[in-house]
Amino acid sequence: MALPEAQIQEAIAKGERHDAEARAAREETARIERERFAGCLSVTDCARELGMSRTALFERLSRDGWLVRGGSGNWTPTRWAVSQGFMMSRGPVSSEHGRLTPMGRQELVRQLNVMPKDDNK
Structure with a gap:
């Protein structure tokens, strides 16, 4: 018993x-994820921006509880650094790594009393 053409088309x-x-739902999820991490930097990139070694920044962030x-x-x-808005986790729990938010970078600049390097010069 074949279905009528109208049912097939429907x-x-x-x-x-x-x-x-x-x-559309997948695209919206991807857009939200991009926005969530917009402006965040890896610790390595942040260290470069602040003109310090990656190791020194990791040690500093560990010592300060970030x-x-x-x-x-x-x-x-x-959890403290995330709740303060200084850092975010990215990736699955098994391989997550921290990223500094723009607010976290501002706080580091304030604490370290440094000016970030401007790579556009």
């Missing part, structure tokens, strides 16, 4: 609408 249209909605070593040996932002 099923195809319904599937295409579903696909379009799923695609980062801790996780069970896998990776640096992980502390």
Whole structure:
């Protein structure tokens, strides 16, 4: 017993609408994720911007309670640093790594009393 042509066309249209909605939802999720991390820098890039060594900045962030070593040996932002808006985690928990937010970089500039390097010069 074959379906009438109208039902077939309706099923195809319904599937295409579903696909379009799923695609739009994925695109929106990707946009939100990009915005969430806009302006954030890795510790390495932030160290370069501040004119200090990567190791020195990791040590400073650890000493000041911004980062801790996780069970896998990776640096992980502390809850305090995240709650203050200074750092964010990016990636799955098993491999997450901290990124400094613009607010975190401003706080470091204030604490260190330095001017960030301007790479555009």
